[in-house]
Amino acid sequence: MIQEYFSVQLSDSIHLGLPLADMTTVAQFERQDICIVPGVAPFWYGVVNFKGSLLWVLDTDHLFNLDAKSDRLEVQSLIQKPVAVVLSHQIEGIQKRVALVVQKLQGIVGIESNKLKSLPTSASSALQNLCTAMAEQDNQTIYILNSEVFLQQLHQQSTLTVAA
Numbered sequence: 001m002i003q004e005y006f007s008v009q010l011s012d013s014i015h016l017g018l019p020l021a022d023m024t025t026v027a028q029f030e031r032q033d034i035c036i037v038p039g040v041a042p043f044w045y046g047v048v049n050f051k052g053s054l055l056w057v058l059d060t061d062h063l064f065n066l067d068a069k070s071d072r073l074e075v076q077s078l079i080q081k082p083v084a085v086v087l088s089h090q091i092e093g094i095q096k097r098v099a100l101v102v103q104k105l106q107g108i109v110g111i112e113s114n115k116l117k118s119l120p121t122s123a124s125s126a127l128q129n130l131c132t133a134m135a136e137q138d139n140q141t142i143y144i145l146n147s148e149v150f151l152q153q154l155h156q157q158s159t160l161t162v163a164a
Helices: 071-077 125-130 147-163
Strands: 002-009 015-019 023-028 044-050 053-058 083-091 094-103 104-112 131-137 139-146
Touching: 002 125, 015 094, 015 104, 044 094, 053 083, 071 104, 083 104, 083 147, 094 147, 104 131, 104 139, 125 131, 125 147
Parallel strands: 015 139, 053 094
Antiparallel strands: 002 015, 002 104, 023 083, 044 053, 083 094, 131 139
């Protein structure tokens, strides 16, 4: 059985497969439109007014520890108009959504269920915790994101940071 995912590139070596059913749209934001929110977890850029409601914008570099070599403020200033994929999933009757800033959009990929493999122990802890499997396709490793776990962990980590 073929499953469809929306593939995005987070870095040269990290590609995520977002379940197509949970991917709602692609958006681009002006940096000045992203409102920084004090006291929240550092993996948030902030919030934007998106189609009349607030949408949290996620710094995927920070969440997945991809910017360890560079100063986060420097990286942010380089991205003048970040591209984001809006992910949405219903959890316990509540629609959760977030905008994931990505380096590059790759498009829809179909992956056969029997081609999915377990994540290697060498994968980062963030990938291990948030992805269910991986697949090799077109000479790339695509990590399959578990939307429900991803959104729940973002909520929990954000709540713990604010409460601390």
